[in-house]
Amino acid sequence: SYELTQPPSVSVSPGQTARITCSGDALPKQYAHWYQQKPGQAPVVVIYKDSERPSGIPERFSGSSSGTTVTLTISGVQAEDEADYHCQSVDSSGTWIFGGGTKMTVL
Amino acid sequence: EVQLVQSGAEVKKPGESLKISCKGSGYSFTSFCIGWVRQMPGKGLEWMGIIYPSDSGIKYSPSFQDQVTMSVDKSVSTAYLQWSSLKASDTAMYYCARLTGYDYVEYWGRGTLVTVSP
Numbered sequence: 001s002y003e004l005t006q007p008p009s010v011s012v013s014p015g016q017t018a019r020i021t022c023s024g025d026a027l028p029k030q031y032a033h034w035y036q037q038k039p040g041q042a043p044v045v046v047i048y049k050d051s052e053r054p055s056g057i058p059e060r061f062s063g064s065s066s067g068t069t070v071t072l073t074i075s076g077v078q079a080e081d082e083a084d085y086h087c088q089s090v091d092s093s094g095t096w097i098f099g100g101g102t103k104m105t106v107l
Numbered sequence: 108e109v110q111l112v113q114s115g116a117e118v119k120k121p122g123e124s125l126k127i128s129c130k131g132s133g134y135s136f137t138s139f140c141i142g143w144v145r146q147m148p149g150k151g152l153e154w155m156g157i158i159y160p161s162d163s164g165i166k167y168s169p170s171f172q173d174q175v176t177m178s179v180d181k182s183v184s185t186a187y188l189q190w191s192s193l194k195a196s197d198t199a200m201y202y203c204a205r206l207t208g209y210d211y212v213e214y215w216g217r218g219t220l221v222t223v224s225p
Contacts, residue, residue, distance in 0.1 A: 001169070033211035035152075042202055042215040043152065049209055086152050090210045095168055096142065101151035 002026060002091040004099035011105045018074040020102045022087030025068055030089045032070040034063060037084045037101075046085075047072060074104075082106040109133040111141075111203050111216035118222045119193050126189035127219045129203030136184035137161040140206040143177060143188050146218075147199045157206065158186055193223045 004024040012018040022032060031050055035043035045054055047063035050070055060075045074081055087099040114128040129141065143155040156167040158177045165177050178187045186203060201219050204212040 031209060031211075035212070037152075042217055043212070044215070045211060045213065048207075048211045054213075084151075088152075088154075088211065094166065096154040096157070096210065098144075098152040098154060 002095075002097060004032075004087055004089060004097055006085075006087060006099040006102045008100070009103045009105065011107055012074075012077050013107045014077055014079060016077055018077050018081070018104055020072045020074075020085050020087075020104065021069050022071070022099050023069045024089060024097075024099075026091055027065065027068050027070055027089060030091075032063075032065065032087050032089045034072045035086045035088065036081075037086065038082075043086060077106055079106050109205065109214050111205060111214055113201075113203055113216040113219045116220040116222070118224070120225060121195055121223055122192050123223075124189070124191050125193055125221065126187050127201060127221070129186045129188075129216050131184045131186070131205065134205075137181055141179070141186040142204045142206050142212065143175075143186075144202040144204060145171075145199045146202065152202075155188070155201075160186070193221075195223050195225075197221060198223050 006022050034047040036046045037043040046057050046061045050065040051063040062073045064071050084101050084103050086101045110132045112130045137160045140157050142157045145153045154168045155171040158165045160179045176189045203216040205214040207213045
């Protein structure tokens with residue numbers, strides 16, 4: 001079955017740049033979207049359609065796509081960005097799928 | 108303001124049935140699909156399926172086909188997720204979500220925690 005693969009965890013110091021990847025064979029043909037989830041809260045979309053940022057999401061969040069990998073980049077990481085990040089896309093049959101999630105720790 | 112209000116936490120025993128709800132407001136309920144997402148304790152997000160309120164069409168994720176039933180009542184702008192016989196492994200947070208035409212979630216409910224324990 002189709003999978004989206006994310007690293008289980010990333011660590012970054014405040015002010016540095018965090019990059020979280022998501023890989024999947026269908027990503028060249030399908031958009032990917034990113035959600036931030038803080039403990040005890042519902043997810044929030046931070047990037048949609050690979051690189052679009054919803055209103056209200058800080059400019060330090062950006063997304064890019066290259067081949068079978070999409071990347072969420074958080075520039076100038078702040079303590080409040082510590083959260084789980086989930087990528088999401090759709091497979092060739094139209095079934096939605098999430099990556100396994102990445103826990104980002106701000107050191 | 109768009110809101111998805113989910114029903115409260117439930118504690119059930121294995122074998123019992125359950126129906127949880129998700130009421131949409133602040134938008135045209137039949138104009139947007141509703142999805143259901145499971146999050147088991149300490150784990151990631153899993154798509155369960157999507158329901159189309161306009162015609163009650165449903166697309167289940169293969170992993171959840173025959174495990175749950177999704178439905179909708181347009182008259183009260185509410186989507187439902189139900190189990191006929193719960194298992195301990197159904198213990199999880201369940202989120203409903205309003206989807207966009209670009210296949211992502213724009214709005215989430217706060218979740219319904221389901222605990223299944225003897």
